[in-house]
Amino acid sequence: MKTVDVIYRYQADAPARHRPSDSDEARLRLDEGNRTFAALLDQVKDEHGRTERVVPVDARDLGLISGQIGTPTQHPFAAVLGCSDARVPIELIFNEGPNDLFVVRVAGNVLGTDVLGSLKFAVEHLNGSVKLIVVLGHSGCGAVTSAVDVFLDPGDYLPLATKHSLRNILDRLLVVIQTCARKLATAFGPEVAHRPRYREALIEASIVTNAALAAYSIQQGVGTNEAGELQAVYGVYLLETREVWAPHAGDTKGVGLAAAPHDLAGFVDLGGAIVRSERIARLLG
Numbered sequence: 049m050k051t052v053d054v055i056y057r058y059q060a061d062a063p064a065r066h067r068p069s070d071s072d073e074a075r076l077r078l079d080e081g082n083r084t085f086a087a088l089l090d091q092v093k094d095e096h097g098r099t100e101r102v103v104p105v106d107a108r109d110l111g112l113i114s115g116q117i118g119t120p121t122q123h124p125f126a127a128v129l130g131c132s133d134a135r136v137p138i139e140l141i142f143n144e145g146p147n148d149l150f151v152v153r154v155a156g157n158v159l160g161t162d163v164l165g166s167l168k169f170a171v172e173h174l175n176g177s178v179k180l181i182v183v184l185g186h187s188g189c190g191a192v193t194s195a196v197d198v199f200l201d202p203g204d205y206l207p208l209a210t211k212h213s214l215r216n217i218l219d220r221l222l223v224v225i226q227t228c229a230r231k232l233a234t235a236f237g238p239e240v241a242h243r244p245r246y247r248e249a250l251i252e253a254s255i256v257t258n259a260a261l262a263a264y265s266i267q268q269g270v271g272t273n274e275a276g277e278l279q280a281v282y283g284v285y286l287l288e289t290r291e292v293w294a295p296h297a298g299d300t301k302g303v304g305l306a307a308a309p310h311d312l313a314g315f316v317d318l319g320g321a322i323v324r325s326e327r328i329a330r331l332l333g
Contacts, residue, residue, distance in 0.1 A: 049095070049096060050089055050092040050094075050095060050096070050097060050098075051092070051097070051098040051099075052088045052089060052092065052098075052099055052100070052101070053098070053099070053100035053101070054088075054100070054101050054103065054140065055100055055101065055102045055103065056103050056105050056145055056146075057102050057103065057104055057105060058105050058106075058107040058110070058112055059104070059107060060107045060112070060113050062104060062106065062107070064106055064108075065104060065106055067123070067125050067177070068125045068126075068179050068180075069179070070179055070277060071179045071180045071277065071278055071279035072279075073179070074125050074126050074179040074180035075180055075279070075281055075304075075305050077125075078126060078142045078144075078180070078182065078305060079292070079304040079305055080143075081141075081142040081143030081144060082141055082142055082143065082290075082291065082292045082304070083291075084101065084143045085101075085140065085141050085142070085143050085290060086289060086290040086291045088101055088290075101143070103143060103144070103145045104145070105145040105146060106147070108120060109145075109146050109147035110146055110147075120147065122147065122150075122174055122177075123147060123174065123175070123177040124147060124148055124149050124150040124170070124174065124177060124178060125148060125149075125177060125178065125179050125180070126148075126149055126150070126178060126179065126180040126181070126182055127149070127150040127151075127152070127167050127170040127171070127178050127180070127181045127182070128149050128150070128151045128152070128181075128182045128183075128184055129152050129153075129154075129157050129159070129163060129167065129181070129182070129183045129184070129262060129266070130151060130152070130153050130157055130183075130184045130185075130186075131153065131154070131155060131156060131157045131184070131185060131186055131189055131191070132153045132154060132155045133186055133189065133190065135186070135287055136184070136186045136285050136287075138151050138153075138184065139151070141285055141290065141292075150170040150174070150178065152166045152167065155190070155191045155217055156189060156191030156192055156195075156217055156220075156221055156258070157183055157184065157185055157258070157259060157262060158191070158217055158220045158221065158258075158262070159183075159220075159262040159265050159266065160216075160220075164265075164266065164269050164270070167181060167266060167270055168269070168270055171270055171278065178278065179277070179278060179279075180278070180279055180280075180281065181263070181266050181270065181278070181279070181280045181281070182263075182280075182281055182282070182283065182305060183259045183260075183262040183263040183266065183280070183281075183282045183283075183308075184259065184282070184283055184284070184285055184292070185255040185256060185258060185259040185282075185283070185284045185285070186255070186284060186285040186286075186287060187252060187255065187284060187285070187286045187287050187288065187293075188251070188287060189251070189255050191217055191218075191221065192221055192225075192251055192254050192255050192258060193251050194218060195217075195218045195221035195222055195225055195254070196225055196247060196250050196251050196254060197247075198218060198222065199222060199225045199226065199229065199250075200247065200250075205218075221254070221258060224254050224257050224258045224261060225250065225254045227257065227319075228250060228253040228254045228257050228319075228322075229241075229250060231253070231319045231320075231322070231323055232246075232249065232250065232253065232323055232332075235320070235323040235324070236323070236332065240332065243332055243333060244333070245331045245332060245333065246332070248331050249328050249331040249332050252284075252327060252328060252331065253322050253323065253328055255284055256282070256284045256293070256294065256295065256322055257318070257319070257322060259282040259283065259284060259294075260282045260294075260306075260308060260309060260315075260318055261315075262282070263280040263281060263282040263308035264280070264308045264309050264310075264315070266280045266308075267280040267308050267310070279307060279308075280307075280308045281294075281305040281306060281307055281308060282294055282305065282306060282308055283304070283305040283306065291303060292304055292305060293327065294306035295318075295321045295322050295324075295325035295327070296317075296318060296321050297317040297318065297320070297321050298321075299321070300321070300324060300325050300326050301325075301326055302321070302325055302327070
């Protein structure tokens with residue numbers, strides 16, 4: 049059996065870790081961290097081999113230095129809106145440690161007022177440390193899957209009539225799903241809905257569209273800018289490969305995080321990139 053040890057190493061006398069100076073550097077660091085994490089098992093050549101990954105952690109970030117005065121300062125370089133799913137350990141999959149990421153998690157990574165308020169707090173009250181806002185969905189998302197099933201069989205919505213908290217999540221997702229269904233029908237014809245893996249393709253297309261839409265909305269609500277000081281990006285963590293996937297115009301593979309669309313034309317281009325992506329095409333056969 050292959051063994052991978054992930055070690056968080058605290059050293060009191062170690063120099064402080066370099067922190068990204070702008071949004072581009074922050075995105076590159078997260079992309080590189082995910083590539084490192086995704087490749088961990090590939091580094092073990094023997095079936096009974098072992099490898100390890102060391103994540104250096106500044107002991108000052110957790111108050112582990114003897115005689116340290118005051119509480120540690122919060123200085124994450126990125127804020128991440130992710131799903132509550134327990135299979136998506138956000139710091140781990142980006143190869144980061146404590147005090148590197150400001151993480152907000154909610155089922156389906158839907159963008160409600162509490163979530164947007166939390167992200168605004170990070171941007172406005174953490175002394176400018178946040179350089180990037182990430183919306184991270186994940187493959188096989190349970191919330192999106194439930195919403196797709198309601199879309200395909202509206203009768204499933206009736207048992208939720210009195211469950212207002214669940215309806216609040218599903219209702220936000222249904223608009224995205226309806227849009228994705230129309231895009232798939234336009235690209236492949238109405239008969240696409242009868243293909244064996246259509247439901248799965250609709251789920252995965254909706255997951256990435258939902259992440260991109262949330263990133264766009266954050267862009268508008270928080271006030272990101274073109275100067276590179278603060279940007280919003282999106283991606284989908286693939287449970288089966290441990291990689292982050294984000295199709296966008298001109299890239300059918302879509303490896304790594306992608307910038308959020310800036311306008312309606314950008315969403316039209318994104319919709320085309322999603323339905324033409326290798327992942328969705330493979331699901332549809």
